[in-house]
Amino acid sequence: MTEMEFVSSTLPPRIAGDVTIARFSCQEASEKWLVSVGHSHFLTDRTTAEKVLALGGGEAAGHAYSEVYDAYRKAVDDPETFERFVGWCEQNRKQLEGLAATVDTHALRYRRLLLSAPACDRIAARLGWLFRPSVFAMVWITAFVLMVICAIHRDVHASPGNFWFAAGLALLGIFLHEFGHITACVRHGARQGGIGIGLYWIWPAFYADVRGGWVLGHIERAVVSLGGLYFQSIYLATICAVELTTGDGTLSIAIGISTLLMLTTLNPVFKYDGYWILSDLLNVTNLHARIGSHLQALLASDRMARRRLFRTRMTGVAGGFALVATAYILYLLEMMLRMVASQIGRLPGLWLDASRAIDRHLPIFGEAGLSIARFSSTLLGVALLSLAICLLGYRSLQSAKMVLAQL
């Protein structure tokens, strides 16, 4: 089939959605190019990226479809190369046409958007100045000093405090945390997709959609990843300042919860901020997958290859990561099991209190109600925690099985 016959008889594959390409800075020896199709991002070589770009354009390109070929023919200026391009298009038609609908690789499920991208853009535009380098450094230092002072005075409170109100304050801090990621993303000129909530592993989690951040350099990406903790530190420092002035116990509990959350988010085992910060600073993409395949290669390869692999930087990263991950999962499981045991131990006493209160015909909205509520909430807590333990154990075993299956 000649080139013209091909063009007239078959429509070339079309990639729905906007396609952009850019050179990507990474640790790899060969040059990598970033291909962005809608919200999905791919790494490839330059030639493939240019070919994908030639096929993009979505609905805006209308029906002047053969123009794709014309444009590419002009660009390559070589009939043989062009023919190979036509053949390549046909061979990969299905994959090319499905690029825009590539399955999301993130483990965050049941996502629901809480704040749209345009709304986030408007707010982020007003907060961008917080990421000026001088302001960034000053705020971090001030926040850190305030948090240290607060930690030193943490036992001096004017009032005992309310846990649930404090938890609400901490929750607000998390929402601001997500704004930090979004603001950094917008400030550096990348696209963002709003703030939402979803389920990650076994936990509900807020998220900031900064998938557009892949177009940035790795240091800028690290700022986006740090942006959340940065905003949360500002919030926490404000609470610290008020707590130091008033001695309010609720604020003190809120500081405790927020600090724990911030430390947890730095853990790179799950895909919280620590994972992305580490991945950006090391300038390594798909870190979990890379660590997994490196460990598999180390275990499966022959002696010579293993020695060569062992000397690479990834061995240190993978080894450290595997140790931290195992220790963290075991710690989490142990903590949860210990808590379930202690809560189960409390159940008979709580049940006795509740049944006594009912026997004495105490008003249901008074002591009897409170006893029943205590018993039911503890029972519910035990049930939820047991479910969480089962899920965590199941997911961990699944991951371990996947690694072992590759050996």
Added chain:
Amino acid sequence: MNEHEYLSLEILESRLEMEAASSQAAAPWLPFECWCDNN
């Protein structure tokens, strides 16, 4: 097979920065212990 015969693309992870929405998620023991302390 030469480079023109297949499409090789490495899918990058979906970049969703996030934090646990409840303190239970980050520190599962915390709310219960506080609940016990408060009661």
